[in-house]
Structures are given as C-alpha cells and as structure tokens.
Amino acid sequence: MAKKKTIRTIPQQRTPMREQPAHERVKNFAEVACGYSAENALREAERCLLCPDQPCVDGCPVGIDIPGFIRKLGEKDVRGAYDTLTATNLLPAICGRVCPQESQCEGVCTVGDSLEPVAIGRLERWLGDTAIAEGWVNIPYIEPNEFKIGIVGSGPAGVACAAEMAKAGCEVVVYEAFHRPGGVLRYGIPDFRLPNDVIDAEVNNLSRLGVKFECNTLVGRLFTIEQMIDEMGFDAVFIATGAGYPTMLGIPGDSLNGVLSANELLTRCNLMRAKEFPNYDTPMPIERHVAVIGAGNTAMDAMRVCLRLGAEKVHCIYRRSRTECPARAEEVHHAEEEGVEFHWLTNPVAILDDGSGGVRGMRCIRMELGEPDDSGRRRPIPVPSSEQEFEIDLVVFAIGTNANPIIGQTSELRLDKRGYIEVDEHLATSMAGVFAGGDIVTGAATVIEAMGAGRKAARSIKNYLRIRDCSRDYGTEGKFGAGMLFGLGLGEQNFARVRVG
Amino acid sequence: MLFMRLELNQSNTRPRRVTEIITLVWNWAMTMTEATQRAGFEILGREDFSELTYALVIHHPLMARAARPGQFVIAMSHEAGERIPLTIADFDRKNGTITLVIQAVGKTTKEMQQTCKVGTALYALVGPMGVPSPVGAARKVVCVGGGLGVAPIFPQARGFKEHGAYVIGVLGFRTEKLIFWREKFNACCDELILCTDDGSAGLKGFVSNGIELAVSRHRDIDEVVAIGPPLMMKACAETTRPHAIKTVVSLNPIMVDGTGMCGGCRVKVGDQVKFACVDGPDFDGHKVDFSDLMMRLRRYAAEEKTAMRRWSENCRMKDHVGSAAREPQLPAQLAPDLMSELLELPDPIDDVLGG
Numbered sequence: 001m002a003k004k005k006t007i008r009t010i011p012q013q014r015t016p017m018r019e020q021p022a023h024e025r026v027k028n029f030a031e032v033a034c035g036y037s038a039e040n041a042l043r044e045a046e047r048c049l050l051c052p053d054q055p056c057v058d059g060c061p062v063g064i065d066i067p068g069f070i071r072k073l074g075e076k077d078v079r080g081a082y083d084t085l086t087a088t089n090l091l092p093a094i095c096g097r098v099c100p101q102e103s104q105c106e107g108v109c110t111v112g113d114s115l116e117p118v119a120i121g122r123l124e125r126w127l128g129d130t131a132i133a134e135g136w137v138n139i140p141y142i143e144p145n146e147f148k149i150g151i152v153g154s155g156p157a158g159v160a161c162a163a164e165m166a167k168a169g170c171e172v173v174v175y176e177a178f179h180r181p182g183g184v185l186r187y188g189i190p191d192f193r194l195p196n197d198v199i200d201a202e203v204n205n206l207s208r209l210g211v212k213f214e215c216n217t218l219v220g221r222l223f224t225i226e227q228m229i230d231e232m233g234f235d236a237v238f239i240a241t242g243a244g245y246p247t248m249l250g251i252p253g254d255s256l257n258g259v260l261s262a263n264e265l266l267t268r269c270n271l272m273r274a275k276e277f278p279n280y281d282t283p284m285p286i287e288r289h290v291a292v293i294g295a296g297n298t299a300m301d302a303m304r305v306c307l308r309l310g311a312e313k314v315h316c317i318y319r320r321s322r323t324e325c326p327a328r329a330e331e332v333h334h335a336e337e338e339g340v341e342f343h344w345l346t347n348p349v350a351i352l353d354d355g356s357g358g359v360r361g362m363r364c365i366r367m368e369l370g371e372p373d374d375s376g377r378r379r380p381i382p383v384p385s386s387e388q389e390f391e392i393d394l395v396v397f398a399i400g401t402n403a404n405p406i407i408g409q410t411s412e413l414r415l416d417k418r419g420y421i422e423v424d425e426h427l428a429t430s431m432a433g434v435f436a437g438g439d440i441v442t443g444a445a446t447v448i449e450a451m452g453a454g455r456k457a458a459r460s461i462k463n464y465l466r467i468r469d470c471s472r473d474y475g476t477e478g479k480f481g482a483g484m485l486f487g488l489g490l491g492e493q494n495f496a497r498v499r500v501g
Numbered sequence: 502m503l504f505m506r507l508e509l510n511q512s513n514t515r516p517r518r519v520t521e522i523i524t525l526v527w528n529w530a531m532t533m534t535e536a537t538q539r540a541g542f543e544i545l546g547r548e549d550f551s552e553l554t555y556a557l558v559i560h561h562p563l564m565a566r567a568a569r570p571g572q573f574v575i576a577m578s579h580e581a582g583e584r585i586p587l588t589i590a591d592f593d594r595k596n597g598t599i600t601l602v603i604q605a606v607g608k609t610t611k612e613m614q615q616t617c618k619v620g621t622a623l624y625a626l627v628g629p630m631g632v633p634s635p636v637g638a639a640r641k642v643v644c645v646g647g648g649l650g651v652a653p654i655f656p657q658a659r660g661f662k663e664h665g666a667y668v669i670g671v672l673g674f675r676t677e678k679l680i681f682w683r684e685k686f687n688a689c690c691d692e693l694i695l696c697t698d699d700g701s702a703g704l705k706g707f708v709s710n711g712i713e714l715a716v717s718r719h720r721d722i723d724e725v726v727a728i729g730p731p732l733m734m735k736a737c738a739e740t741t742r743p744h745a746i747k748t749v750v751s752l753n754p755i756m757v758d759g760t761g762m763c764g765g766c767r768v769k770v771g772d773q774v775k776f777a778c779v780d781g782p783d784f785d786g787h788k789v790d791f792s793d794l795m796m797r798l799r800r801y802a803a804e805e806k807t808a809m810r811r812w813s814e815n816c817r818m819k820d821h822v823g824s825a826a827r828e829p830q831l832p833a834q835l836a837p838d839l840m841s842e843l844l845e846l847p848d849p850i851d852d853v854l855g856g
Binding site: 177178179187215216217218221222223244245246248254255257258260261263264267268272273277278279280281282283285357404405406409 | 542563564567572577581582583584608609624625626627628629630631632757758759760761762763764765767769774776779780793796797799800801803804805807808811
C-alpha cells in the first residue's frame with residue numbers, strides 16, 4: 001500500500017498540455033491543444049488526492065466516477081480507467097474537449113483549494129483519445145427487449161439518451177436533419193476544438209452499441225411526433241432538437257449582406273467545409289475587418305474561425321465586462337492569444353451601409369454596469385454621447401438563440417411562453433411517452449448539460465416503460481457483498497428487465 | 502450457494518459467445534447501413550424540358566406521403582456539394598416519388614444537369630420543409646407561375662382543385678419552345694392563361710398582364726398565388742394591390758440548413774423579420790420587402806462566379822482529355838461553346854426559385 005497522498009506530496013504544478021503556438025495555429029484548423037502524452041497523463045493522475053468527499057462527482061452534470069478512473073490511471077490500468085469512465089460517459093473524447101471543467105468538476109476539486117485543480121478534463125480527453133487510437137470499445141452484453149425508442153436530434157442530448165437506451169436493450173433510432181450526425185458537435189464546434197474524426201469515432205461507438213442513425217430526416221415535417229408514437233411503433237420518443245433559432249440584433253442595418261449569425265458562419269465552415277472552398281461548394285467569404293457581437297463560447301468559435309479564414313482584424317463586441325463573459329476561460333485566453341481585439345462594455349447601435357448592400361462599419365456605444373438584473377449579472381447601461389465608429393466589413397452576431405419552432409408547429413405538445421417545450425421534473429412532456437430535454441427545454445446551454453438532460457430523460461423513459469437495468473456483472477467474488485440474493489443484487493442494477501402493469 | 506455457483510459458471514462463458522455473435526451481426530448490419538447510405542436517394546426518372554430546365558423524379562415514399570403544396574426540399578448532389586433549396590414540383594404518393602424541376606443556372610445546378618441521370622442518386626435530400634400552403638379555404642384562385650415558378654405552382658393549383666376551388670392558371674414563359682407541363686396544368690385548371698414574352702404562344706406579355714386579364718374576367722377572386730423570380734412576384738403583388746386581392750408569394754432566399762438554424766434566409770415582411778424556411782416560404786406579397794430580398798440574394802454572387810468558372814474549366818479539360826471514354830452526353834455538355842456563353846451568369850435573382 002502506497003503512502004497516503006497529501007497536498008504536500010503530490011506534484012504541485014498542473015502538468016501543462018502542449019499547444020500550437022498562436023501565430024502558427026491561426027493559419028490552420030488543426031487542434032489548438034495537442035493533448036497529453038501517456039507520461040503527462042500518469043503524472044497528472046498522481047495529483048488527485050482521491051479524497052473521500054468527491055466533490056468533483058457532484059460537480060459533474062452526468063456524475064462521472066472521477067476519482068474511480070483516476071485511481072485506475074494511478075495504478076497504470078488505462079483500460080480499467082476507460083471502462084470506469086465509459087460506464088457513465090460514452091463520449092469522453094468529446095467531453096474532455098468541450099466541457100467547461102473550470103466551473104464543474106475542476107471548479108470544486110479539493111486540490112484546487114490550495115493549488116491548481118487536477119486537470120480532469122485533460123485526463124478524460126487523453127483516455128478518450130487513447131481508446132480511439134487503440135480501437136477500444138465497450139460493447140457490453142445487452143439483452144434485447146421489445147421496446148423501440150425514437151430520438152429526435154443527434155446532438156449531445158440525443159446521443160447521451162441513445163447510448164443509455166441502447167445499453168438498456170432497446171432498439172434505438174436517432175433522427176438527424178443534416179446529412180451527418182452530431183448536431184451542434186458537428187456544425188457548431190470548429191475542428192480546432194473538436195476534430196470531425198473524434199465525432200465520427202464516438203458516433204461509430206454508438207452504432208456498434210446498436211444505435212441506428214437516420215440522417216436527412218426532418219421530424220415534424222417528414223413525420224410528426226404523434227405519428228412516431230401512433231403509427232411507427234415507437235414506445236417512447238425523446239425530443240432533443242436544440243435551441244438553434246438565432247436571435248436577431250434588431251438594430252438598423254442588420255439585414256445587410258455581410259451581417260450573419262454565428263450559426264450560419266459556423267455551419268458553413270464546419271459542416272459544409274467552406275474553408276475548403278472551392279473544393280467544397282459552399283462559400284464563406286471573410287472580409288478584412290470582422291466584428292463578432294457577443295462573448296459566449298459560440299462567439300469565441302466564430303472569431304477564431306474568422307481569423308483562420310483570413311480576416312485581418314477581428315473585434316469582439318460585448319456589452320458587459322470580462323467578469324460577466326459567459327465563455328470558457330480557456331477559450332477567451334486562446335482568442336486573445338490569437339489576436340482578437342476585445343471591446344468590453346461596448347454595445348452596437350447601428351450597422352452602416354456601404355451603399356451597395358454591404359457593410360461599411362458599425363456604430364457602438366460605451367456601457368457601464370448598473371444594478372444586478374434577473375440573471376444576477378450587473379445590468380449594462382449606455383453612457384450618453386459615448387458613440388464611436390468601427391471600420392467593419394463583416395458582422396457576426398452570437399447573442400444567443402431561441403427555441404426551434406418546427407416541433408411546436410407540427411405537434412400538439414404544450415410549449416411555454418417563449419416556445420420551448422414544457423416538461424415536468426422527469427422531462428416528460430404533455431404527451432404520454434414523449435420526453436424532451438436539452439436546449440429545446442432549457443434554452444441555450446452547454447454540451448455537457450445537454451448530455452446530462454439526455455441521461456435524465458433515459459432514466460425517465462426506463463421508468464415509464466418499467467425497464468429495469470440489467471447489466472448483470474458477474475465479476476470477481478469481491479463484488480458480491482451485502483444485499484445479494486442468489487447472486488442477484490437487490491439494487492436496480494441486477495433485476496431482469498420486465499414490463500409490469 | 503450451489504445455485505449461485507452454477508449460474509456464475511454459466512454466465513461467465515455465455516455472454517462472451519453471445520457478444521461475439523452480436524458483434525458479428527452488428528458489423529454486418531453496419532456494412533448494410535453503409536451500403537444503403539451510399540445509395541442515397543435514387544433518381545428514377547428524368548425529363549429535359551429545354552437546354553436549361555430539367556425534371557428529376559426521386560424515390561422517397563415517406564416524403565411523397567408527407568409532402569403538401571408549397572413545401573420544399575434541400576438537396577445535395579454529392580458529399581462536397583452545397584445544400585440547395587428546391588420547391589417540390591410534384592409528388593406521387595402511389596409510386597412513392599417526388600419531382601424536382603431544376604434550372605441550370607449556377608455551378609451546382611449545372612453540375613447536377615450533367616451528373617443526375619436515371620439510376621444515380623442524390624447524396625442528401627431532406628424535407629418536406631416549410632409551412633404548407635393553405636389550399637382549403639379559397640373558392641376562386643389565380644395560380645401564377647413564371648419561368649422557374651411554373652413547376653412549383655403545380656402542386657398548389659392541383660391542391661386548390663382537389664378542394665373544389667375554381668382555378669385559373671397563369672403561366673409565363675419566354676417563348677413557346679420552353680413551355681412544359683401544359684397538359685398537367687390543363688387537367689387541374691378551369692382556365693389556363695399562357696403568357697410568352699415574345700407572343701409565340703398565348704398572350705404576348707408578362708404574367709402580370711395575365712393576372713389583369715383574369716381579374717377583368719372575374720370579379721370574385723379570393724386569392725392570387727404567385728411563384729417565380731422576385732421581380733415577377735413583386736410585379737404580381739403590385740398588380741393585385743389596387744384590387745385588394747389577397748396575394749401570396751413563395752420566397753426562396755439563400756439557405757443553409759432549412760430548419761431555422763442559420764438565419765441566412767431571413768426576409769422582411771411588414772415590420773417583422775421572418776425566416777423563410779420555418780415561418781414561410783409563403784408570405785403576404787403586399788407586405789414583403791422585395792428589394793431587401795433581391796439584395797440579399799446577391800450575397801455570394803462573386804463566389805458563385807468563381808466556382809462556376811473553375812468548374813467549367815474543369816469540364817472543358819475533361820472534354821479534351823477523355824471524350825472517347827465518355828457516356829452519352831447531355832445537351833449542355835455537347836456544346837462547350839454554350840458553356841462559355843453561360844459563364845456570364847444571369848443575375849442571381851433570376852435563379853432564386855431553384856425548382
């Protein structure tokens with residue numbers, strides 16, 4: 001038994017991750033952060049105190065057994081660590097890259113009280129990447145049942161729910177409107193943060209679990225939610241269509257050519273590969289001076305995409321201050337390194353016409369922070385006669401999204417005032433057997449929160465269908481302990497799947 | 502205790518074998534899915550109306566069942582292609598097909614004119630998109646189609662007819678040679694007014710003249726539905742405005758996803774901003790800001806030109822290198838001179854109604 005680790009005995013410094021230098025990476029779409037090596041990962045795993053409180057597990061929206069997989073890593077059992085991790089999260093290579101760890105697991109890490117927290121996200125990513133490289137897949141023995149589950153949307157909420165339901169033995173079909181699965185992971189997050197290969201690998205893992213992906217299918221229009229239940233034989237449906245309907249600026253000049261939503265910019269660049277125009281047919285011309293309005297993760301992605309597509313100068317226009325900026329700290333830091341010019345406490349007032357339908361510039365006004373508003377952030381108030389003009393040729397707005405209206409238009413589901421789907425605490429909608437989660441319920445949020453909603457919906461669907469989990473795990477003797485009867489655990493885990501009532 | 506042992510032993514071996522079998526089955530299933538995915542959406546029929554206009558009949562039983570008049574699809578001809586919106590020109594529920602009528606005006610549509618042959622398949626096809634046009638209420642309607650708008654107005658005319666309305670068709674072509682689907686319209690219109698720019702068939706003049714004629718003959722028109730290039734739809738709306746006849750136009754601005762996600766298709770209707778893909782494509786013609794629409798349609802004109810030039814150079818090179826081994830060629834390919842003529846692109850606002 002090794003000596004008990006204390007805050008004094010662990011490596012004091014967080015293991016750094018190699019990154020492409022800023023001046024090089026703005027010229028390519030390769031990943032910015034290059035990931036850990038095996039030595040890096042094992043060294044960083046040493047930094048975990050394996051504290052009994054496990055605040056990180058509570059900090060994780062999906063409740064990954066973080067100390068569990070780090071302990072296995074410490075024992076150099078990489079495969080075991082991967083198995084522990086994938087017991088809760090089937091998409092580690094994605095989550096390790098895109099989760100805002102500093103406000104989740106790493107934000108509450110015990111080590112973080114006095115030193116830098118353990119780099120949980122980087123370890124997760126390393127495990128995910130290692131599994132992809134080694135071709136590891138965890139295909140558990142799944143006893144099939146007669147249930148058929150339909151999932152609308154192949155974004156993070158959809159795939160998380162799909163994975164759970166497939167593991168429970170259901171036949172799962174995931175519908176996607178685009179021609180490739182992945183949802184926001186595919187169209188929204190650029191390659192330098194989440195390469196397409198990683199999405200392909202993770203989607204492939206789900207296919208091997210038995211999940212069927214049906215692309216080019218616009219649910220609501222090709223068939224309705226009601227038809228899925230009544231005619232197509234689905235026992236339950238999970239709606240995870242996302243928010244996605246961009247909020248307009250509502251200032252003069254916002255319909256000019258050269259004013260577009262971050263969604264459009266990112267979709268053209270990521271999904272449609274406009275960066276390879278004219279080898280790919282979709283164009284995305286980038287002008288010299290770009291202004292991106294907003295300072296969330298989407299805004300950061302949009303700015304960094306613009307730089308890579310050849311913009312000379314990229315401005316970030318945000319009406320609050322840096323403290324209120326909702327993007328991941330790392331993203332802001334990267335954007336800054338790459339040369340984005342931040343204008344905090346600045347709000348656009350008008351976009352100026354160049355006379356031929358394009359953009360010549362933008363007029364902005366200075367803001368100052370007043371009293372906190374409903375969101376708890378200090379409300380920005382315009383400073384009188386503080387207007388200034390920027391020379392801009394392209395304006396990208398990333399100021400949030402609204403609910404996508406298609407499901408609302410085509411079904412009887414009850415919506416709330418803002419058009420989001422109304423659900424109860426179990427994510428059940430007003431229609432029996434139909435559940436909804438992710439951005440279409442909560443409004444725009446993060447990838448991992450959506451995945452959390454997907455898993456929660458899966459639990460509710462299992463409850464609704466009276467499915468008990470049956471991951472019969474006949475492991476070593478040591479696993480059998482109290483609460484066992486004829487080798488079957490009394491917990492939910494070990495009951496055979498039966499439909500009662 | 503013994504029971505437990507027994508079960509332990511059994512289940513130690515059994516799942517492993519089952520897993521192997523399941524893995525095999527999955528691998529097989531995956532190759533099968535890949536195979537069907539590769540097949541895409543099969544083209545069962547094709548008809549060339551002129552050197553520029555062609556119709557594709559595509560196998561998609563589910564979409565044929567779901568499609569309603571006024572809806573559109575987004576198609577991609579190959580993996581590196583762009584997503585283009587095309588109005589559904591016809592759907593056949595019995596045979597499980599939808600028909601798209603396409604005018605070869607840009608790089609993608611010209612390329613499709615060459616590659617989309619019977620037996621090939623489209624890489625992606627999603628729809629039906631947009632809010633269906635209400636065809637139930639009106640008792641007497643004028644259905645106006647100009648140029649490319651002729652094909653998409655057909656499902657609406659047929660829909661109105663099926664609901665018992667008196668349908669007056671007004672169709673505009675440049676010249677007699679370009680007229681198509683005359684019989685189809687004859688079958689669903691109570692009156693058919695043909696207009697040609699040069700007077701070679703029917704009325705000499707534009708569709709707006711045709712509307713004037715219809716309005717002078719009938720005092721009780723409930724609704725005018727107009728589909729065509731923006732300038733034409735604008736002219737139609739201006740013709741009916743003095744008569745205060747409800748006029749619906751079908752807008753088809755630049756789109757990427759067609760599901761309300763990118764906002765590229767935003768249009769000004771009255772004092773509101775609407776997304777043509779999910780709020781439309783039908784809007785009140787008297788409220789649409791057509792100059793805004795036409796300006797926004799020119800957004801990617803320069804890039805379209807680049808793509809077009811590059812593509813036609815490639816085509817000519819291929820013609821030069823491998824003409825011997827080529828399959829039977831289509832009209833546009835037979836005449837390389839025509840290609841260079843077409844390099845001077847028509848104004849993009851003319852090709853907005855991609856189908």
